[in-house]
Amino acid sequence: MALILPCTFCTSLQRQNFPINRRRYSPNFRRGATRCEFRIPVEVSTPSDRGSLDVPSHKVTVHDRQRGVVHEFEVPEDQYILHSAESQNITLPFACRHGCCTSCAVRVKSGELRQPQALGISAELKSQGYALLCVGFPTSDLEVETQDEDEVYWLQFGRYFARGPIERDDYALELAMGDE
Numbered sequence: 001m002a003l004i005l006p007c008t009f010c011t012s013l014q015r016q017n018f019p020i021n022r023r024r025y026s027p028n029f030r031r032g033a034t035r036c037e038f039r040i041p042v043e044v045s046t047p048s049d050r051g052s053l054d055v056p057s058h059k060v061t062v063h064d065r066q067r068g069v070v071h072e073f074e075v076p077e078d079q080y081i082l083h084s085a086e087s088q089n090i091t092l093p094f095a096c097r098h099g100c101c102t103s104c105a106v107r108v109k110s111g112e113l114r115q116p117q118a119l120g121i122s123a124e125l126k127s128q129g130y131a132l133l134c135v136g137f138p139t140s141d142l143e144v145e146t147q148d149e150d151e152v153y154w155l156q157f158g159r160y161f162a163r164g165p166i167e168r169d170d171y172a173l174e175l176a177m178g179d180e
Contacts, residue, residue: 058142059074060081060138062085063143065147071085075142080133081113081137102120105146106131107130110141110142111140112140114138114139115131117135120132120156
């Protein structure tokens with residue numbers, strides 16, 4: 001099943017109240033218009049569609065240490081683990097969804113995953129079993145355990161800070177907020 005979604009850029013322009021040369025972005029765009037020439041085709045699959053693609057699925061078990069729960073769900077090899085969890089109404093920690101931070105960091109207990117876009121963790125940490133759920137694809141049945149975001153960040157970048165972790169300075173923060 002295919003859907004055509006309106007361009008989010010032009011849709012956001014409609015909400016703006018300041019003058020802008022809308023013809024530059026789309027000659028068919030005018031104030032109050034609901035369509036533009038930029039349309040994005042999106043393929044939407046149904047559960048019956050996914051079964052016919054012959055993409056292997058794997059059982060993923062996530063031990064969420066912060067919440068004290070264990071989640072078990074199926075993830076196709078061609079889908080991100082975080083995205084699949086969300087589509088199954090499972091809430092896992094995340095922030096950027098781009099593999100750039102450590103909010104969704106996990107430690108692999110068993111199994112394997114592929115994470116070519118995991119920029120938020122170094123090759124050294126990957127070799128120690130750390131992974132990011134937001135950009136991770138399972139390649140086998142997988143069991144992982146969530147990690148503390150600050151702990152993983154410290155493991156990756158702590159050696160670059162000579163005096164240890166940076167303490168929060170509320171007074172400096174108050175001064176900075178007052179300047180804005």
